[in-house]
Amino acid sequence: MAKELFILKDLCKDYDNNTILKSINLDIYEGEFLTLLGPSGCGKTTILRLLAGFEEPSSGEIILNGKNINSLPPEQRAINTVFQSYALFPHMSVFDNVAFGLKMKKIPKEQIKKEVETALLMVKLSKFMNKKPHELSGGQQQRVAIARAVVNKPLILLLDESLSALDYKLRKAMQIELKMLQRQLGITFLFVTHDQEEALSMSDRIVVMNKGKIEQIGTPKEIYEEPKNLFVAQFIGQANCFESKVLQESDNSVSLAYGDKTFSLKSKKSFKTEYCTILIRPEDFRVEKNLEDVKSNNFFIGELENIIYKGTTIDLLVKLEDGKEVIASEFYNEDSDALGYEVGIKLFLYWVEGWEVLLPHE
Ligand SMILES: Nc1ncnc2c1ncn2[C@@H]1O[C@H](COP(=O)(O)OP(=O)(O)OP(=O)(O)O)[C@@H](O)[C@H]1O
Ligand SMILES: [Mg+2]
Numbered sequence: 001m002a003k004e005l006f007i008l009k010d011l012c013k014d015y016d017n018n019t020i021l022k023s024i025n026l027d028i029y030e031g032e033f034l035t036l037l038g039p040s041g042c043g044k045t046t047i048l049r050l051l052a053g054f055e056e057p058s059s060g061e062i063i064l065n066g067k068n069i070n071s072l073p074p075e076q077r078a079i080n081t082v083f084q085s086y087a088l089f090p091h092m093s094v095f096d097n098v099a100f101g102l103k104m105k106k107i108p109k110e111q112i113k114k115e116v117e118t119a120l121l122m123v124k125l126s127k128f129m130n131k132k133p134h135e136l137s138g139g140q141q142q143r144v145a146i147a148r149a150v151v152n153k154p155l156i157l158l159l160d161e162s163l164s165a166l167d168y169k170l171r172k173a174m175q176i177e178l179k180m181l182q183r184q185l186g187i188t189f190l191f192v193t194h195d196q197e198e199a200l201s202m203s204d205r206i207v208v209m210n211k212g213k214i215e216q217i218g219t220p221k222e223i224y225e226e227p228k229n230l231f232v233a234q235f236i237g238q239a240n241c242f243e244s245k246v247l248q249e250s251d252n253s254v255s256l257a258y259g260d261k262t263f264s265l266k267s268k269k270s271f272k273t274e275y276c277t278i279l280i281r282p283e284d285f286r287v288e289k290n291l292e293d294v295k296s297n298n299f300f301i302g303e304l305e306n307i308i309y310k311g312t313t314i315d316l317l318v319k320l321e322d323g324k325e326v327i328a329s330e331f332y333n334e335d336s337d338a339l340g341y342e343v344g345i346k347l348f349l350y351w352v353e354g355w356e357v358l359l360p361h362e
Helices: 044-052 094-104 109-122 138-150 168-185 196-202 220-225 230-235
Strands: 004-015 018-029 033-037 059-064 079-082 156-160 188-193 205-210 213-218 240-249 253-258 261-266 275-280 285-288 299-309 313-320 325-331 346-351 357-360
Touching: 004 044, 018 044, 018 188, 018 213, 033 044, 033 196, 044 079, 044 156, 044 188, 079 138, 094 109, 094 138, 109 138, 138 156, 138 168, 168 188, 168 196, 188 196, 196 220, 205 220, 205 230, 213 220, 213 230, 230 240, 230 275, 230 357, 253 275, 285 325, 299 325, 313 346, 325 346
Parallel strands: 033 188, 033 205, 079 156, 156 188
Antiparallel strands: 004 018, 004 059, 205 213, 240 253, 240 275, 253 261, 275 357, 285 346, 299 313, 299 346, 313 325
């Protein structure tokens, strides 16, 4: 396992008697791409501000390379931040913006020139070094902001919603570039977003937050495939949830009742609760028009209510017999079955056993 760069220990932050962060415990490893993901107001920016030293914790500890830095001023932390508004100096050229930090450190001119040129080459802006920020696109300005930060060789780069101002295509391109840049530099990146797709595609690990608390920490795969609770499951992607009664449990199986249906599923977990939730992702549903094609005893019957075309996939909105609406998504191409779907037809939905997630009742 990589070495911890930062350790956040029972970190709490209050503003005017309002608790904003509640006992945050988080290790940040050297060289990782870590993402804070959560709804607006959950405390993501507050964590960055505490790490950068713009705020002091109300209680708990921030440990950097083994030392408590709770009260260390920002300029002594070797941390750089790229905020959502890139805050470039408007009157300075791209070159001078990137050179700013090095000039402040009184580094010899020749060396500054070399380092700034290397940084600009990396973010593919060499041609623009004499332009002013207002002559650049949003994506280019963002790359200047990143170059300006990495040229200082920070221990960690904090990026707060850095891509959210960009259009979809540029954002996708920047996601790939940013990730490559991080690999190349080997600098720890702490990235903040409320876009789950962005978090899944870029991160080594994701921290899912809600109301000032950490709900789950894990790799994108762990978070998506084994969400710890309903909040995580529903925040990361779509999820169909079926609250079911636990009828019987044994070492590796569980029998559940949902309405008048009984499902028997493999389970390594023990619930010890009366109810649990069966969670099935839209892409894990198999859709059939005929009962004889259903390859499982665990299935639902419903009526197709709506078809939502999404390019490579289609979402089928299906109303089950009990009135519950669920979503099943299917790959879509010229010869797929999907073409034969019509609103109003009867559909059978089943799933491959083991692909469901079982969550204890909360
Ligand atoms: N200086 C402050 N004084 C009082 N309350 C604050 C201050 N800064 C933040 N807050 C409150 O703390 C909570 C968390 O704010 P924070 O900016 O960390 O959220 P966030 O997760 O970054 O949200 P967003 O996704 O909208 O940027 C919010 O309810 C906010 O109103
Ligand atoms: Mg924020």
